[in-house]
Amino acid sequence: MTEESSSTGAYVGKGKEFTRDTRYIDTRITADGRDGYPVEPGRYRLIVARACPWANRAIIVRRLLGLEDVLSMGVCGPTHDQRxxxxxxxxxxxxxVLKIPRLQEAFLARFPDYPRGITVPAIVDIPTGQVVTNDYPQITLDLSTEWKQYHREGAPDLYPTELRAEIDEVAELVFRDVNNGVYRCGFAGKQEAYEAAYDRLFARLDWLTERLATQRFLVGDTITEADVRLFTTLVRFDPVYHGHFKCNRTKLTEMHVLWDYARDLFQTPGFGDTIDFAQIKEHYYVVHTDVNPTQIVPKGPCLANWLEPHGRELLGGRPFGDGTPPHPPKPSEVVPVEHWALG
Known part of the structure; x- marks a missing residue:
């Protein structure tokens, strides 16, 4: 079960607009351990699903910061049941590592009567087997700030102090109208709610187009948390959101500034090498049975064009600032090439 589903497994409330439950476990893992969970190498396990855009953020940030040997990662399959x-x-x-078949067991180990969705990303305390947090917006910010002692040499600053106010402002607009906006289109239970979400989505994408027409990245001249948050929605746009969620004014490939921007990030180490298009498509088209009752997964679109030149380097910018690209992914975490270069 994800945060989008109800206890019955339904995603669309007939006659209603979609409202996301944003109540997450807000316990934090911090350098000073003020919530009872200090940052410690090897103590925690990040649980993700490559299909999920919210989890994809944490996968990317962990890669960019070089935390692979400090924070292990467990990967769920692309589909799930109601539990x-x-x-x-x-x-x-x-x-x-956790010796459990379901992420739910880690939630119930800490909260026996946990009433909400079992969501990814989640961080689990390995010694106790208990979930610590599933607060996905805070998880990536804390990886950048609280885990700084364990960043790799040359790690980028994804949340620079002097840009935090602007990053937060842009990220909130992107979440409201784009990250969550595609779900408000896809899970709308009435025409008026769908059309309102559709209009807000494409108005924001037009706003982003204008912003990115003259600058390479969303905030400042380097990659930041804001870019990570936008990328995971853009990369799913044509394979899923355009058709499955009826976000069909234009494809990403027809929004040329955003398409070039997305390819720029995709071809940056730490971004595209985390993407599993096969799992992404399987998740949405199989799990959302009230949106796609047949569970047929579309064969298209062709995705090999993600590797075409983007030309964004002409705008300047320094992707990693004064830092360096991350090392290649660990062999156990490599996405099979046939899963992301779909012809």
């Missing part, structure tokens, strides 16, 4: 994301990609369907 929970599951570890069906692992041998025996059990996470090799």
């Amino acid at each position: 929970s994301w599951t570890f069906d990609l692992d041998p025996g369907g059990v996470d090799p």
Whole structure:
């Protein structure tokens, strides 16, 4: 179950607009351990699903900052039932570190009567097997700030102090109208709600187009948290949101500034190498049965064009600032090439 679904597994409330439940476990893992969970190498496990855009943010940030050897990662499969994301990609369907078949078990270990969705990303305390947090916006910010002692040499500053107010402002607009906006289109239960969400989505994409026409990145001249948050929606736009969620005014490939911007990030180490288009498509088209009752996964679109030149370097900017690109992904975390270069 994700934050979009109800206890019955339905995603669309007939006659209603979609409203996301944003009540997450707000416990934080911090350098000073003020919530009882200090930053410690090897103590925690980041649980993700490559299909999920919210989890994809954490995968990218962890890669960019070089935290792979400090914070291990468990990967759920692309589909789930009404109860929970599951570890069906692992041998025996059990996470090799937490020794559980379902993420739900980590939530119930801490909160036996946990009433809300079992969501990714989540961070689990390995010694106790208990979930610490699933507050996805805060998770990535804390990886940038609270885990700084363990960043790789040359790690970028994704949340620079002097730009935080602007990053927060842009990120909030992007969340409201784009990240969550595509869901407000796709899960709308009445025509008026769908059309209002549709209009806000494309108005914001037009605003982003204007902003990015003259600057390479969203805030400042380097990659920041704001770019990570926009990218994970853009990369899913044509394979899923354009058709499945009826966000069909224009494809991403027809919005040339945003298409070039998205390809620029996709071709940057730490971004495209986290993307599994096959799992993304399987998740949306199989799990959302009230949107797609047949569960047929579309064969298209062709996605090999993500590797075409983008020309954004002509706008200047320094993707990693004074830092360097991340190392290649760990062999165990490499996405099969046939899953992201779909012809």
